[in-house]
Amino acid sequence: MAPGLSLLPVTGVPEIRPGDPLDQIMLPCLQGLAQAGDVLVLTHKVVSKAEGRVIDLTQITPSAWAHQWASRWGKDPRQIEVVLQESAAILRMEHGIIIARTRHGLVCANAGVDRSNSPGETVCCLPEDPDASARRLSQSWSQPLGFTLPVLISDSFGRAWRIGIVNVAIGVAAMDPFTDYRGQDDPHGYPLEASIMGSADALCSAAELVMGKTAGVPAALVRGFAWQAADKPGARQMIRPLEHDFFR
């Protein structure tokens, strides 16, 4: 039998607060569980919270436009204001839905600003630089664990054409986010075309199956995936240049 793949939920991670040293807090949860060769998938929420990317809505003064749009669609104008501030570009803004491009180049609903899993009158934004966050975590764990643990930071995105959100990698450290089959032949000797797999996204989608949204499991280890070591630029290279985007 060919070797399989395992997904292990990382449990015991306490509620993370702004300024918490996430690497130190998570290390005991990884020690004794993580093995050389594993990949860690981590929901961005805990990274954002540790990095202070939680916005207190009571401190936000919405613009007139945010007020107008929020009242039309039954939204919180302060949250709309944060969404607009987090957006580099608005792609769609209708029927109460905002699809934005973030400063990172990510295209997602509400520029990644989310009230779920965020305490009280707050919203949670994406990390400032998720690739850098992933690198910091991976590097900080390298010595105490005794091996390199690639880190993927995930978020759940809606998609063109298909219903249902899936997890994608918004930050990647220490591994190549792609598996490139170009130049390889299939079993019939015919070259594989158009065959760059978005492995980091697939790993994040897989990890979601054990993390869930309500179970309080912010991370999962993937065991058995033959990742290729790679340094920068991480998840940033997964963003398709607009001029090459024929799928939208």
Next chain:
Amino acid sequence: MAPGLSLLPVTGVPEIRPGDPLDQIMLPCLQGLAQAGDVLVLTHKVVSKAEGRVIDLTQITPSAWAHQWASRWGKDPRQIEVVLQESAAILRMEHGIIIARTRHGLVCANAGVDRSNSPGETVCCLPEDPDASARRLSQSWSQPLGFTLPVLISDSFGRAWRIGIVNVAIGVAAMDPFTDYRGQDDPHGYPLEASIMGSADALCSAAELVMGKTAGVPAALVRGFAWQAADKPGARQMIRPLEHDFFR
């Protein structure tokens, strides 16, 4: 520790030829491996081949337009002709790339027509009705296995906004393709919004990590995912109605 998830490659499946009884051929590969609660992910290629959806290019007479376009972009005009025949609508056709909507409503490159993993002068098309194919397989295995084995038929699709293809579910039988968190609260008691996970797609993306493209592993079992039993319409309901598609 919360329970994890395992992905087991299904090996020993021989090369499938048109008219082969796929259910009978695969049954011995599943017996002794599959367990109650598992989900089977199956690449569409073996389904398409068994169903005779392999087109002999030597029998295809390309239209003048297929000739013209193929010669401009260095493609095989016979293959272009098949792509056009398999398309319900062409969304983009430029720079040698065809993005089409298939009769199933799927949006993908080349209407799912693929030369890789197809022997000789042939191309492989998508199954006529992948949901029906998945149902037939799941139903045929139910009695000999002694339990219901949900079947997901997968293909690798390119995506808007992001580089890298990932597997999605084009056929689904015996399980709900979504995990619906709407109405549930997060750990802070705040209702989860916009939280319908495309679990069938995530399961297919995960399975790709053990199937690969070149390893000759056409299927994988997912163990440990708490799927919800559901009947029709399967993967068809994952297609986002155009009027609700704000992500493209």
